[in-house]
Amino acid sequence: MTTTSAGAPAAPADPGAPIDLGAPLSTADLRRAAEPVPLLVGPDVRGRVERAREFLRVVRADDDRPVYGVKTGFGALIGYAGRAEEADQCDNTLAHLGAGQGPDLPHDVVRAALLLRVWSLGQGFSGVSTEVVDTLAAMFATTFTPAVPRYGSVGASGDLIPLAYATQALRGRGSAHVDGERLPADEALRRAGLAPLALDGRDALALVNGTSLTTAATALALDSVRASHRAAQDLTCLLADVLGCDPGFLHPRLIGAYGHPGAIAVAGRMRGALDGVAPTGDRPLQEPYSIRCSPQLLGAAEDALRYADGVVAADLTSISDNPLFFPEDDVVAHGGNFFGQPAAFAADAIAMVTASVGNLVERQLDLLVDPARNTGLPPMLAAGPGQQHGLQGVQLATTAFIAEIRRNAVPASTQSLPTNLHNQDVVPFGTQAALRSYDLAELLRLLCGSLALGLRQAVHVGGRRPTAPRCAELLDLLADAIAPVDPDRPLDADVRLAAELVTTRWS
Known part of the structure; x- marks a missing residue:
């Protein structure tokens, strides 16, 4: 619930309006994301994302410009070369993070976290493909919700393990919920009418390398x-x-x-x-x-x-x-x-x-x-x-x-x-x-x-x-x-x- 001074609630957003990724998010937007809601990926957002992606192509081709996660290993293994193929580098990012444990996080927290993630990526500073933003936007129009275990994040280098589970579900791996039913993620994607998300190494790292889960849970708790x-x-x-x-x-x-x-x-x-x-x-x-x-x-x-x-x-x-x-x-x-x-x-x-x-x-x-x-x-x-x-x-x-x-x-x-x-x-x-x-x-x-x-x-x-x-x-x-x-x-x-x-x- 968005509030003004003394805790008085602010005027609610139009419940039928799309959430515009080109505008600042509010806590009310996070609450709305718990249910299917349209996301607007406007031309300004798309233009920013494409410019950053083209810049990434330029620096990736320059052997003298190191870029973490694009040409390197991850975390403490940054001193080692990553995998040469982009699809392999995606797997290199995500596979080792499948170490979470515990019950699934609440649906409203997971979907709020992914709304924050796609909003951040849509500002054009992350170098991701437009397909990442479009696929996440499409997800929000459905009940598809990745199954994300509660335990595993320390809230630094992003909420790595929880967001990796969410990302893998969008690729059709692991598990997800559709209409309240927990299913294998590939089946859940089919039921929701979504295509599996194809990623390169930079896309995968950008999806996990933020504290969106921490922010989402804090905002919902505060509300x-x-x-x-x-x-x-x-x-x-x-x-x-x-x-x-x-x-x-x-x-x-x-x-x-x-x-x-x-x-x-x-x-x-x-x-x-x-x-x-x-x-x-x-x-x-x-x-x-x-x-x-x-x-x-x-x-x-x-x-x-x-x-x-x-x-x-x-x-x-x-x-x-x-x-x-x-x-x-x-x-x-x-x-x-x-x-x-x-x-x-x-x-x-x-x-x-x-x-x-x-x-x-x-x-x-x-x-x-x-x-x-x-x-x-x-x-x-x-x-x-x-x-x-x-x-x-x-x-x-x-x-x-x-x-x-x-x-x-x-x-x-x-x-x-x-x-x-x-x-x-x-x-x-x-x-x-x-x-x-x-x-x-x-x-x-x-x-x-x-x-x-x-x-x-x-x-x-x-x-x-x-x-x-x-x-x-x-x-x-x-x-x-x-x-x-x-x-x-x-x-x-x-x-x-x-x-x-x-x-x-x-x-």
Whole structure:
């Protein structure tokens, strides 16, 4: 979900419009790529790609100009000559990278990664053939999705192993998914109406030598956490209203004195949600921190997410490859634009935000189900305590969710290990950071859904109807879709539905 300041969602893109490879990508484009979508390869894109390809032909013919991956081996074996035949050099690039393990990555992550890859290649700095761009563009009009194992990338020299699996699938090797079915890749291509992709060595290297998977997972994680962060603000306001809290903890003079931009923005939004609230006067002078300090905590999260917003925005317009070709300057530049350190830091920041916001939401649910702190509502919000158990199972599950988030919130970007005969002597581990943040974002959604379900139940068992119109609107949204827990029933599907309602209501 593309956002503006304070986490407000931007206007959505036209869902029927093609994604133009000549224009900057957005997170909304990455989300759209999960389903079949047309890609536009305009004349400007085609012209840039062809100019760089012609320049590659010139430098390839010059024996005095070394070009990594065209005339050489790969990685630590750069000092050795590569294979003489172009088709063989393609295999030389890809075969040894078939070393990934683990379950297949989610389809939305794989397709978002390939959208980023084809966008980067389409900017005309990689020297690939137009057939590469055209074939990838054709893939996006179908449900074809390469089967890519989760484990194997260190987020440097590109996401080599995952992208190699994706590239091999496009060649008809390995496995892929079509219409949700996992098939041998050659059969999947036939079903999708696609021809196998023919590559030379430069094409193959360009397809794998970028951190597109890291960027895709980071962007999708940020999008999800942004939605949950906004939901946490709304649910905090609904909690305060249902309990009858005084909104003084959001006073503009108080928050202005605090001085942090995120807190000022978040508190302003929360004051809008609580506009018209009528405190009961029955609550303590000072609420527990999970209510009283919520604008400070959620505001700090906003500041951190703004940092991640900037990193993702830069990554979405970044050329991630090596080497890069600049025909107008007669330059072949060898370097490290495949090094995913920015996304690694951003993904770690997203994980820390997820842990802190998730902890806040879990503590708020704990407060809501506790009769000692919830202004006299029944324990566990049970309609008949003892005969019924209300939110007891849900509250237990949230404890497991937050424990899992905490256990996985250790920064990955600090865990550098040398590899590849010390050619890659420092690595960012951005892929680990990004995929971990993508997973944790879903747990945060479920925590928000659990609190939302609790608030819907609280009003059923004696909590007051919200007095602020926007809080009442949110409660009605939940109550219209979810029946009260009376009698007990399995609540797993209700938690997922509540999560969907509160995280997509502004999309």
